[in-house]
Amino acid sequence: MKNNRLFSIPLLLILFVSGCVSYDDLITQQNQNLTDHENQKTQYESDLTLMKQQHQEEMQRMQAQLDEQQTKMKETKERVGQYVVEKGDWLITIAQAHNMTLEEIVRINPQIRDINKLYVGDVINIHK
Secondary structure (H helix, E strand, O other): OHHHHHHHHHHHHHHHHHOOOOHHHHHHHHHHHHHHHHHHHHHHHHHHHHHHHHHHHHHHHHHHHHHHHHHHHHHHHHHEEEEEOOOOOOHHHHHHHOOOOHHHHHHOOOOOOOOOOOOOOOEEEEEO
16 A cells, blocks of 8 residues: 555656646645655554553563562572581581581582582582
């Protein structure tokens, strides 16, 4: 439809010059094109407003999530201490000595790749 109108303007001009189309027809077509462009502009503005609103809502949601995560990290940091691995230590014995489960130790120590491999001097997070 839009492409047809683009071709219709030059055609109408030719027909107008040749006397086959009236001036009123030409003005009507121009007014229709103007109306179409205004409607399209209004739709784009509406879409843009909606996108801005959705973006703002998403940013607020993400900020709330970030705030919640920062609060949790702060609370966790206040509850977590550190233990330096000594010769003969096993992760399970470290956990038991600090009233923790092996799963808790692993959860708060993402740097531990293999629970059977600890090295003297490794720093392990523990609950205070």
